[in-house]
Every structure is written in structure tokens, then in C-alpha cells.
Amino acid sequence: MIYIEIFLAFFLPGILGYGGGPASIPLIEHEVVHRYGWMSVDEFGEALALGNALPGPIATKMAGYVGFEQAGILGASVGVFATVAPSLVLMIALLSLLYKFRESPKVKRMTNVVRPTIAVLLGLLAYRFFGSSIELSGWLQTTAIVAISFLLLEKWKVHPAFVIAGALLYGAFFLGR
Numbered sequence: 245m246i247y248i249e250i251f252l253a254f255f256l257p258g259i260l261g262y263g264g265g266p267a268s269i270p271l272i273e274h275e276v277v278h279r280y281g282w283m284s285v286d287e288f289g290e291a292l293a294l295g296n297a298l299p300g301p302i303a304t305k306m307a308g309y310v311g312f313e314q315a316g317i318l319g320a321s322v323g324v325f326a327t328v329a330p331s332l333v334l335m336i337a338l339l340s341l342l343y344k345f346r347e348s349p350k351v352k353r354m355t356n357v358v359r360p361t362i363a364v365l366l367g368l369l370a371y372r373f374f375g376s377s378i379e380l381s382g383w384l385q386t387t388a389i390v391a392i393s394f395l396l397l398e399k400w401k402v403h404p405a406f407v408i409a410g411a412l413l414y415g416a417f418f419l420g421r
Contacts, residue, residue, distance in 0.1 A: 246314055246315045246319065247315060247318065247319065247322050249280060250310070250311050250314060250315060250319050250322045250323050250326065251322050251323075251325075251326040252275075252326070253272070253275040253276060253279070253280060253310070253323075253326075254272065254275070254303070254307040254310075254311075254323050254324075254326035254327045255326040255327075255329060255330060256271070256275065257271035257272045257275060257303070257327075258303070258326065258327050258328070258329065258330035258331065259330045261303070262358055263358060263359070263362045264301075264303075266302070266362060266366060267358075267362045267365065268303050269292065269302065269303070269306075269366070269369060270365040270366065270368065270369045272303065272306055272307075273285075273288055273292075273369060276288060276306075276310055282310060282313070282314055283310070283313075285372060285373070285376050286376055286380065289373045289376065289377075290412075291306060291309055291310070292306065293408050293411070293412060294408075294412065295309065296404070296405075296408055297405045297408040297409055297412070303327050304324050304327050304328065307320075307323035307324050307326065307327040308320045308323055308324050310323060311323025311324065374386065374390075377389075380419070381419055385418075385419070389411055389414065393407050393411065396410075
């Protein structure tokens, strides 16, 4: 039964997550945290941060990690397959159709409508992580990490992987429980 749950937990976001990994992260979070209760919001946030520091698509890394935590190597395999299966099936079935209508104004309008929706979903996810961070770490540390991360990313153009790694190290040394 666990393999079916793992498959569904990552297959559904793969189908509904139009826009790639960033669009499917809130959907994966809903399945993993709220529906099946395999992780807390904090654990999901830590796994997401670690996954973002590694190369490759985030959805498949999350599927592999969660699948492995729940059911070992076979669970990881099921999770990764469930993540790529919707794209694989759609690419095979619709490749010629998508190629034919790639310049269609309707397709372009649909993409322009979906982008703000993805931004709102990611904003809500960040808001929940921020609230959880304030509860666990307090205003001072959360604000300091956000401000320093912003400066590193925007002013000094430090690669995001280094910022994430630095925040993980800070959390491990100063916030570890």
C-alpha cells in the first residue's frame, strides 16, 4: 500500500504542476505534509533547502528522498518514476500537437495566466516557511537570515547554493536541537 501512496503523492503533483518543479513544490508539500503526514512543515522545508542546493530537478530529488525515507530504495524508485511519468506520457502523446501550435496566441495567453498563479503558490509556501521559522527560531534570527540572504543574493550575486549551504550550516550550529 505504501508504494501506491508514494506513487499517488508524486504522480498527482506531476500532472497538476504545470510549469515544472517550482509549480509542483506546493502540491508536493500538500501531499507529503498534509495528506499523508510523512513529514512536518519544518522537515519538508529542510529537505527542500537541501534539494535546492543539489543539481537537477527539485521534484525528482524530493520524490527520491521522501520515497526512500518511507520505503527504501524501491520507494525512491517509485517516487521518482511517479514524478517523471506524467511528463513522459504527455511528451510522447502530445509532442507533435505542441509543436504544431507553439506559436498560437491561445497557448501564449494560457502561459501568461499560469505564471502569476505559480508565483502566488510559491509566495504562500514561503509565507508558511517564514511563519514556521519565526515560531522555532524567533524574529531576530529569522530576520537576520532573510536580510543576509537577500544581500548575498541580490547585492553581491552569490550563487544560491552557497547561500542555502550557509543557512543550513548556521542552522546546524546555532539552531540545532
